[in-house]
Amino acid sequence: MSLSIDADVVVVGAGIVGAACAEALSAAGVRVVVVDRGAPAGGTTAAGEGNILVSDKEPGPELDLAIASRREWPAVLARLPETVADVEWESKGGLVVATTDPQPLEDFAAAQREAGVDAQVITPADAFELEPLLTRAVTAGVYYPEDAQLQPVLAATALLAAVRAGGGEVRAGVTALSVRRSAAGRVIGLETNAGVIRCSAVLNACGPWAGSFSKSAGGPIQVLPRRGMILVTAPLPECVRHKVYDADYVGAVGSGEADLQTSTVVESTRGGTVLIGSSRERIGFDDTIRVRVLRELARKAIGLFPFLGDVPVMRAYGGFRPYAPDHLPVIGPDPRIEGLWHATGHEGAGIGLAASTGRLITELFLGLHPHVDPKPFRVDRPAVLSPAPAEPVAARTSGGTS
Missing domain, CATH: 3.50.50.60 (FAD/NAD(P)-binding domain)
Incomplete structure (x- = not known):
């Protein structure tokens, strides 16, 4: 056949x-x-x-x-053909913040600038102007105007x-x-x-x-599966304007550890929901929902944006990402x-x-x-x-x- x-x-x-x-x-x-x-x-x-x-x-x-x-x-x-759906492209920019020693984040940004990235070190006051609802524990930030998002x-x-x-x-x-x-x-x-x-x-x-x-x-x-989980809040008025994450995220991205790793990533969607991540865990294709992972994501997100402590979570979802060693x-x-x-x-x-x-x-x-x-x-x-x-x-x- x-x-x-x-x-x-x-x-x-x-x-x-x-x-x-x-x-x-x-x-x-x-x-x-x-x-x-x-x-x-x-x-x-x-x-x-x-x-x-x-x-x-x-x-x-x-x-x-x-x-x-x-x-x-x-x-x-x-x-793309004019007849296809809007893919919700947004050149919203990204904001990375530190809540402890700012030097590692600033050093990382300096290395990226040498590689051609527009990485702008900003003060905590600048970060609060970009994201008014951020925790006041921020010690430094780096703004990345090239970061974008689509659906x-x-x-x-x-x-x-x-x-x-x-x-x-x-x-x-x-x-x-x-x-x-x-x-x-x-x-x-x-x-x-x-x-x-x-x-x-x-x-x-x-x-x-x-x-x-x-x-x-x-x-x-x-190529191995590496699982990640995301929380989704109920729709909200505009509250998070950029993709915002803490400085720990970079280390989690580059790590090859099999055990659970979480770092705070918060961003809004065009529909008004807020996405909260992120987790990484090498557990094969096990798709069991682990409440401890979701709790850890929520706890860290509230640490970055305290107002999220009063926001209901609508759902959670996860997926497997292709990981090369x-x-x-x-x-x-x-x-x-x-x-x-x-x-x-x-x-x-x-x-x-x-x-x-x-x-x-x-x-x-x-x-x-x-x-x-x-x-x-x-x-x-x-x-x-x-x-x-x-x-x-x-x-x-x-x-x-x-």
């Missing part, structure tokens, strides 16, 4: 990264089919906050990619709409099983539960399930199998990094000069190809491919 579809590239995974890659490829004239075992944008993307950040990354390859992606996002949005599900579905408008196809409810290869070993198709899609390349954009699919495809990489995305061709590509491992930065990831995949696929150095993200680096550590039982029983 064979689906009546031929494509240059089949993208496995219809989350924000897969959608951005598919849109960029399609815009460049590449024939694209996107498949996902569930609904588009229904996995990790649906559990995201929509952050487009340069403020939370240390100088290095990921920050370079983030800077490039922040510049790329407006160009991507400008390509991730709307963005992913808009990107996929652009793929369809460009002649591509998006197939929900189609599970990728493995790749079909020629006698010479190159990719000639994708095996799915609905048959074979003939193609010259397969892009693994399965997010936290990318490790599982990569094994099925014959090119295993180490060296904290860098995996972007590019798999040198072991001609025609197998990967775009995964962005962890909690996938929304922000998606635009440049799509552009970089397209440049590499077409042999164009890349707009950022692709070497740090290459598939054949030791941290990605080394054997994965043992995971909890839940990780072995609840996973799968997109």
Whole structure:
């Protein structure tokens, strides 16, 4: 059985990264089919906050990619058909505050400025002017005017709409099983539960399930799930104007610890709700709601914005983020199998990094000069190809491919 579809590239995974890659490829004239075992944008993307950040990354390859992606996002949005929904893009800026010794935060900002980030050290009085409801325990702040936000599900579905408008196809409810290869070993198709899609390349954009699919495809990489939780308040009048987080957040982003880590992140949405995060925990694909995690998020958020102590929480949600052991995305061709590509491992930065990831995949696929150095993200680096550590039982029983 064979689906009546031929494509240059089949993208496995219809989350924000897969959608951005598919849109960029399609815009460049590449024939694209996107498949996902569930609904588009229904996995990790649906559990995201929509952050487009340069403020939370240390100088290095990921920050370079983030800077490039922040510049790329407006160009991507400008390509979208006029008929697609508003993706709620907001160039709101970010504010990072310290409530203890301000020197580490100021040193971090200085290093970022040398890397090209607009990081403005401000006084506590300046911080209170930006965010009047902040705790008065703030000792220093850094304002990042380049930080932005969008609604991730709307963005992913808009990107996929652009793929369809460009002649591509998006197939929900189609599970990728493995790749079909020629006698010479190159990719000639994708095996799915609905048959074979003939193609010259397969892009693994399965997010936290990318490790599982990569094994099925014959090119295993180490990508692990790392769970995060978010609290959502009832709708409020305007109360938080920027994305605001404490200085601990940067350390949590860069940490590889498996145990629970929480840091305060507070931001409003266009609908008036306030999102409260963030947590990181390597527990496989265990989706049990842990009340202690939610309590810790609430406690720290109240410490940053005391008024939140009187605000009802409407709901909580969580998701699994694709974690690579060296904290860098995996972007590019798999040198072991001609025609197998990967775009995964962005962890909690996938929304922000998606635009440049799509552009970089397209440049590499077409042999164009890349707009950022692709070497740090290459598939054949030791941290990605080394054997994965043992995971909890839940990780072995609840996973799968997109």
